[in-house]
Amino acid sequence: QHYFIQSNLRMGDYLRIFMHPWDTIWWLGRNYYNKYGETWPGQDEPEPGFTHPSPQKDFMVVLIMAFFLIFVRRLFESLVASPIAWALGIKQCKRKPVDPVPVLENYLKANRYAAPDESTLKDLCKECGLTIRQAQVWVRRKQQSVLSTRHTKFVESL
Numbered sequence: 001q002h003y004f005i006q007s008n009l010r011m012g013d014y015l016r017i018f019m020h021p022w023d024t025i026w027w028l029g030r031n032y033y034n035k036y037g038e039t040w041p042g043q044d045e046p047e048p049g050f051t052h053p054s055p056q057k058d059f060m061v062v063l064i065m066a067f068f069l070i071f072v073r074r075l076f077e078s079l080v081a082s083p084i085a086w087a088l089g090i091k092q093c094k095r096k097p098v099d100p101v102p103v104l105e106n107y108l109k110a111n112r113y114a115a116p117d118e119s120t121l122k123d124l125c126k127e128c129g130l131t132i133r134q135a136q137v138w139v140r141r142k143q144q145s146v147l148s149t150r151h152t153k154f155v156e157s158l
Contacts, residue, residue, distance in 0.1 A: 081155040092151040098141045103128040105142070113143050 082092075103124055107116060116124060116139070125135050148156075 076158075077155050081158040082151075084158070085151055085154045088154075090151050090154050093149060095145050095149075096141065098138060098145055101128050101130070101138060104135065104138060108139065108142060113146055115139055115143070 085092075107120075107124055108114075121132060121135055121139075125132055128135070130138065
């Protein structure tokens with residue numbers, strides 16, 4: 001028998017299990033129903049004062065907690081981590097914006113921002129009307145603009 005299949009299953013159950021993956025036999029075993037067709041005690045009606053979990057309420061609680069954690073994280077980054085970075089001398093620098101050159105942008109996106117070799121760069125320069133030096137500078141600036149700054153890396157690592 002395979003390690004992921006329960007040992008109390010019969011050979012005839014395998015086809016039904018793989019056809020119906022949410023069947024109770026797959027997850028809870030053959031003992032989930034007794035000989036009278038009843039389920040485990042407490043599955044149908046909970047004890048007085050207790051209720052079954054509500055997926056909608058649980059999802060809302062998790063969603064609210066997630067937004068709260070995102071808010072706390074942003075607050076921490078702006079009020080604690082950024083002043084620490086500033087005190088350590090890690091400045092938040094603005095990179096120079098890169099002028100759009102569609103031919104070079106399409107090449108970089110297709111090649112995952114890898115720099116072109118000399119022959120490819122010459123062909124791209126002919127298409128976009130730039131010199132080789134201008135294209136090299138443009139590619140280097142575009143590659144740098146995609147990367148995170150040292151300040152951002154520091155703040156997010158705290």
